[in-house]
C-alpha cells in the first residue's frame with residue numbers, strides 16, 4: 001500500500017501528501033477505538049489506501065519519531081528559534097530555556113538572530129561564538145539587508161521545521177522573506193482569543209523548495225517544565241553532557257556533588273558560567289513547578 005505524509009487535518013479528514021498528489025483520507029475505525037494507542041497527527045508518515053481518485057483511508061501510522069503539543073505536529077526535526085537582537089533585546093536566559101525544551105523533545109535547533117541591522121557586530125559575534133561552541137548552528141538575519149537569508153533557506157531544506165520565538169522578534173518577517181507565499185499565523189493566539197477558546201485555523205505543513213516543510217503556526221508557546229525532571233534538565237544541556245562522563249557519580253546533577261566534572265569545567269572557564277547559572281536557575285524553577293503541581 002502507498003505511503004505519504006499528513007500535511008493537514010481538518011473536519012475529520014487527513015490530507016496525505018504523496019509526491020505531488022494530495023489524498024483526502026478518513027481514518028480507519030481502528031484509530032477511533034478507546035484503546036487506540038495513537039491518533040494520526042499532522043506530520044505523521046502513514047500507510048494509506050486509495051479508494052477513489054484522491055480519496056481514501058489512513059490505515060497505519062509509521063514509526064513516529066516525536067510529537068509536539070503546540071502546535072500539534074509529529075516528526076518535527078528542526079526548531080527554528082528566532083531571537084531578536086534588539087526590540088525585544090537578546091535574552092540568553094530565554095534562549096537557554098527554549099533549548100531545554102527542544103533538546104527534551106529530541107529535535108535539532110537552528111538559531112536565527114534577527115534584526116541584525118539594529119546592533120553592533122561585536123554583540124552578534126559573541127552570541128554566535130557562545131552557541132556555536134556548544135554545537136548549535138547560529139545565523140544572523142536582517143530583513144533590511146537580507147543577510148543570512150540563503151543560508152537559512154539551505155538549512156531548512158529537507159527538514160520538517162517549526163518556528164518559535166517571542167512575540168515581535170520577527171518570525172513573520174522572516175517567513176515572508178523566505179517564502180513569500182506562506183502566511184504565518186502570528187501573534188499570541190491565547191491572548192487574542194482568551195484562554196480555552198478555539199481558533200478556526202489548524203496547523204498545516206507547507207512544502208518548501210528543496211524538500212521538507214514548514215509549519216504555518218509557531219511553536220512552544222508555553223515554556224513550563226511539563227514532563228521534565230531534574231535528570232532531563234541536566235541531559236538537555238549539551239555542553240554539560242559532553243563532559244559529564246567525568247563526574248564521579250552517575251546521575252550527577254552538577255549542583256554540589258563532589259568530583260563533578262561540570263562544576264570543575266565552569267570553574268576552569270571551559271564551560272560557560274552564564275549557561276551554568278541559567279541551569280541552576282532552571283533547577284529552582286523546576287522544583288517550584290513540581291511543588292505547585294503536586295498530585296495531592
Ligand SMILES: Nc1nc2c(ncn2[C@@H]2O[C@H](COP(=O)(O)OP(=O)(O)OP(=O)(O)O)[C@@H](O)[C@H]2O)c(=O)[nH]1
Pocket residue numbers: 114115116117118141142143144165166167168169170171172173174186187188
Ligand atoms: N529593523 C528590523 N526590524 C525588523 C526586522 N524583522 C522584523 N522587524 C520588525 O519587528 C516587528 C515585529 O516583526 P514581526 O515579523 O511581526 O514579528 P513576529 O515574531 O511575527 O511577531 P508576532 O506576530 O507577535 O509573533 C515589526 O515591526 C517588523 O517590521 C529586521 O530584520 N530588522
Ligand SMILES: [Zn+2]
Pocket residue numbers: 244247248252253254255257259260261262263
Ligand atoms: Zn556533575
